[in-house]
Amino acid sequence: MKGILSGLRQLRQYPTAIIGLIVIVILMIVAIVTPIVLPYNQAVKMWRGGEAVWRYYPRNASPAWTNWFRSTDLAGTVIIDSAKGDVEPVIEPISADTREARFSFEFDFPYDTFPPEIILFSSAAYKDKQPFVELTWITPDGREIRAGEFSSGASTSVRFDQDTRLQRRLERETGIKGISVIKGLFDDPNKEGVQVLQGTYRLDATALLFEPESSLDLAFVSYGKVYGIAGTDHQRRDLTIALLWGTPIAMAFGLLAALLTTFTTMGIAAFGVWIGGWVDAVIQRITEVNSIIPLLPILIMVGTLYSRSVWLMLGLVILLSIFGLGIKNYRAIFLQVKESPYIDAARAYGASDMRIIFRYLIPRILPLVIPAIVILVPSYVFLEASLAVLGLGDPFVPTWGKLINDANTQGALFSGYYYWILQPAALLMIAGLAFAMVGFALDRVFNPRLREL
């Protein structure tokens, strides 16, 4: 154990290993924190929630940071929800029963393109009389535009786009025939053609509540073309969730598969070598038969016919890799170690077979195995991603591979939604590189003969 610790200390000589370690530590922190902040069940529910959960989010929006690289900034997303406390209505009684509630949705719009859509979501509680709402749009240069009125049901959404009267009003206002509502609302009247007027906009909603018990919540959403840290997909889902939750899945899959397959394989090889005879022969034959059973087709078969659970896949991978060709390598090493005089000595002072296998054979080759495990991690991370890309990803859990798969089936690359594929792909590559860099450095530390190569 001390040898292993001092080996880890030697890693400091390799800058690539330090970078790799830092990346791994960050990934680990993300992998640990994500399930705490957003528990598994909640994440699965959100990811599978569909439009009901995601209706305030824009569809296929790029990450917000992509604007840094653009000359004309794409419209950002504005969500102001009174139910979340983003705005407080000012309430004034008008008569015994009737109250007036004034909502004021104010937001900055410093972008160069128009938002694709603006919706006001309204949810009211009432007995007989629906609350009545009047809307006024106030532009940065102080123009006030009547933006329609409606009676709110339990759940009403007001699509500005579909208001033909507003459209005609805006045609008059801007003097441009056939202008769409949204362009009309954001147009700069002092500039030629249709151009965005940047600045602080406000939508005032004045609601009349006719019953003492009734209540009203309004949510104003100006859908953007960019959203958040990671953007959204075709179902308006925030990709951050999948990118974050992909981390623990990838780490768990990669690490568990690498650790469990390596240690069981090593244990079986040690057991076979030590017991010898027919036990060894049987292990050898199983290994040979198993080595011609292809892993991926079996996974695809099980995935298509039975279940695509990521945990089932993990179990299968481990099961099919236990008798992998690694056994042959370990066996060759153990056959040498077995002849060491210290093994004879241990037998002479009465060590049992199990003790010899676990305390004397296996520790001898740990230095060889630790780098191998670390190098093995990415290949299992990639395997999980490959399965997902092939459409065999877990149907519930959002993972990096599934993002790529979704993007692919939605033709993301043809539609120019590069972020959708590049973000999970970059994470996969970064994770793979980090483990590879640390693994190769560990190999040099623990197996010094490589240093000369």
Next chain:
Amino acid sequence: MSDVNAEISAVDHITNDQALLQIKDLHVWYELKRFGFGHAGYVRAVDNVRFVLEQGEAIACVGESGCGKSSLMKTILGLNIPTKGDVIFDNTSLSQTKGEDLRRYRSKIGYIQQDPFGALPPFMNVQSILEEPMIINGIKDKQERRRRIEKILEEVKLTPIEQVLPKFPHMLSGGQQQRVVIARAMIMEPKLLVADEPVSMLDASVRVEILRLLRKLQEEHHLAVLYITHDLSTVRYFSEYIFVMYAGQIVEFARMEDLLDNPKHPYTLALLEASSDPNADNALVQREIPKGEPPSLVNPPKGCRFHPRCPYMMEGICDVLEPPNIEVTPKHLVACWLYDEEKGHAI
């Protein structure tokens, strides 16, 4: 063979039912396999060997490399199964012992190996190395383990203890490594110590120290010691008795001075000529062992196994008949036709 048995049973150092260690007509044959399964004969590494060892006594076993010394010793330790014959140690018959009992049998004999670095697990520090035998043999009390470690390290002169315990084998010199091996062999307080060429891989400068240490331990603990070597020059420090092995068999058996001053077997003579003193400067001088190759143990020569290399070979006798054990002087046995009253002629 049966006629020979009758002869030697008279000598108490060949058979003695009371002795701590009794080697009875021991055969250790390794099966040779063809293509991994077909039978292709035996390596007769130990072929009909018998002697006894009393409590508190040391005995040396000398012979060329490959004559079966390690095989004999590993069988005594219970690491090999006797093909024929038996080893009786402390009233336990090895051939009757199996499983747990065999492990217990093994743990009662201390084992000192040739290559001290190889004999120590490289991933354990001295403390773990010394604790292992005690943990395995059920000494659960930490204080007791600590007490034993302190005592034995004191005895093998590995001090200061606190500095030695955390060290790994590669941090120790060859001599220190061998002291750890000796300490480990002694930690279960065995009655018998088996030392397989314990100094042959050490620097000439520390050989005598290690041999003196072994001798001291033997005397203080009243140990029985089987000391194996291919180098006659180191035996004088040690034992009361000595036997010479050749091709899996004992060719001469005598008291130490008797054998060194008055060797009888032509092979012993040749070995003595070739030996050097352990603390002399000529340790590097190549030791000439009799001309020719040691014989094949798969097909040993007919008659006396030494006859192809023997300068005194008598045709028609030595190459036909196996020599009997002849007691030339009291307690001095030699397996050589030269000393036969009818057939032989003295050298």
